[in-house]
Amino acid sequence: MEPLAGLAVALQELGAEATVCAPPDDDFEALLERAGVPMVPLGPSVKSVVTAPKPPSGHAAFELAPQLVAARFETLGTVAQGCEAVVATGLMPAGARDVADKLGIRYVLACFHLGGIPSQHFSPGARPGTPSPEGETDRRVLWQQDAERVNALYGPSLNSHRAEIGLPPVENVRDYVLTEHPWLAADPVLCPSNGMTDLDIVQTGAWLLRDDRPLADELDAFLEAGEPPVYVGFGSMAAYAPKDIARTAIEACRAHGRRVLLSRGWAGLDLADEGKDCFVVGEVNQQALFPRVAAIVHHGGAGTTTTAARSGTPQVVVPLIADQPYWASRVEALGIGAAHERATPTVDSLTAALEIALSPETRAQAVKVGGEIKTDGATVAARLLMGG
Incomplete structure (x- = not known):
């Protein structure tokens, strides 16, 4: 929309x-x-x-x-x-x-x-x-x-x-x-x-819609309280979101010593425990948020992929349906992130994908490509x- x-x-x-x-x-x-x-x-x-x-x-x-x-x-x-x-x-x-x-x-x-x-x-x-x-x-x-x-x-x-x-x-x-x-x-x-x-x-x-909304005070405080977290969200993929993806993603991010910003989305993702290193958001200004995270784990929708690429932040795409495998392949081909090979990640597979996304080389390439997005x-x- x-x-x-x-x-x-x-x-x-x-x-x-x-x-x-x-x-x-x-x-x-x-x-x-x-x-x-x-x-x-x-x-x-x-x-x-x-x-x-x-x-x-x-x-x-x-x-x-x-x-x-x-x-x-x-x-x-x-x-x-x-x-x-x-x-x-x-x-x-x-x-x-x-x-x-x-x-x-x-x-x-x-x-x-x-x-x-x-x-x-x-x-x-x-x-x-x-x-x-x-x-x-x-x-x-x-x-x-x-x-x-x-x-x-x-x-x-x-x-x-x-x-x-x-x-x-x-x-x-x-x-x-x-x-x-x-x-x-x-x-x-x-x-x-x-x-x-x-x-x-x-x-x-x-077709981009400019979004000038500020981030919520609580979210801004979480972002400022430590190193940039990894964003995890699957948008409207309510019936298709991988089982236990929230817990899997949190464990994979923690394996890299990263905090987690979990987007609830239509799948209703929620925290797996009471850890202070995790925060849940609802509908949010991605244009303001994405430049402030370390990596973006998502389903590979056209809009999320474009907004993530424009932000200059590395991505991990876990494609589920429709055009999502294509966007995953483009993210990988451009060197701005990783394409997860299976629709249902494990802790090990997602940890490996984040290893690529969090590397300095991927970050540098993501910043370069971000500057080329019209x-x-x-x-x-x-x-x-x-x-x-």
């Missing part, structure tokens, strides 16, 4: 009006209110999906997809009246372009990584539906089968709603949503796009939308 808020603020600064249609999660509402951006609820809350006791099943995905399509037609069909453009993001925002086409306004698909864009350099990620045959290696075939899975998920509902508003059916939902000119809202150092796909990628840079991506995108 933060990149959308960053784009909306950049549009406002150029004199445009911007409204964000987003799931009705309290965290999202608070973020957009802080940014001064109007919000319209769209679909079910994300937390209601990802905080279930078990990760969403394939069956649940086939129930959810039509609901999302219907919500986009209903909500955007009203909100986009009188607008000049619709910018859509998400795993597969089927329904947004259809509304834009019906209204005769501009449509842009923006993504935060390359994972869902057909490419001869990598295979498609996992998606609910009929899996590709075991042993299939032809990437063109694999991406065609990915398109078939998208059609199965979204096609019936999408084309039913299109018929209701007088639009012809879509044969390839994925490619229709992506367009031939998708925007990539990711930093070119962290996510280079040249030659990665046959589509004409427009790379704007990451901060004007939202402004670049806003100007493109405004025709400049």
Whole structure:
């Protein structure tokens, strides 16, 4: 959600009006209110999906997809009246372009990584539906089968709603949503796009929202009370966070003589004991916090990876799902941290990864790369939308 808020603020600064249609999660509402951006609820809350006791099943995905399509037609069909453009993001925002086409306004698909864009350099990620045959290696075939899975998920509902508003059916939902000119809202150092796909990628840079909030007095006091701690957080990975990750991370940090700053997140991480060397935070200004820690252990979401890289602080990425393995590989390739090989760390494996991240060489490289991260991506995108 933060990149959308960053784009909306950049549009406002150029004199445009911007409204964000987003799931009705309290965290999202608070973020957009802080940014001064109007919000319209769209679909079910994300937390209601990802905080279930078990990760969403394939069956649940086939129930959810039509609901999302219907919500986009209903909500955007009203909100986009009188607008000049619709910018859509998400795993597969089927329904947004259809509304834009019906209204005769501009449509842009923006993504935060390359994972869902057909490419001869990598295979498609996992998606609910009929899996590709075991042993299939032809990437063109694999991406065609990915398109078939998208059609199965979204096609019936999408084309039913299109018929209701007088639009012809879509044969390839994925490619229709992506367009031939998708925007990539990711930093070119962290996510280079040249030659990665046959589509004409427009790379704007990451959409960052400036955060001027001060850190809480108690947190500031903890930071000042000793050497920089190691930050550990898994963001919204409620159903996917490794079992006992808080205890494992604390023991691994202590093996290096480091204090621990634990982010509660949607997984509800908490302290394993009463040790004075540990502190728990809730929602926090990462832009202010990350430069003050020794290393950042996280799941590898696009936003956390970018904010960590920009801070010049080394990272340990423990990838769990979706685009996270890609960000882990980039952190490792750039020499700004370590990519944890397994989704479930042990004390020994996480201690070894922290050994890399806490080295002077990694710190120096992280500082260097941090200075190369662009901060004007939202402004670049806003100007493109405004025709400049």
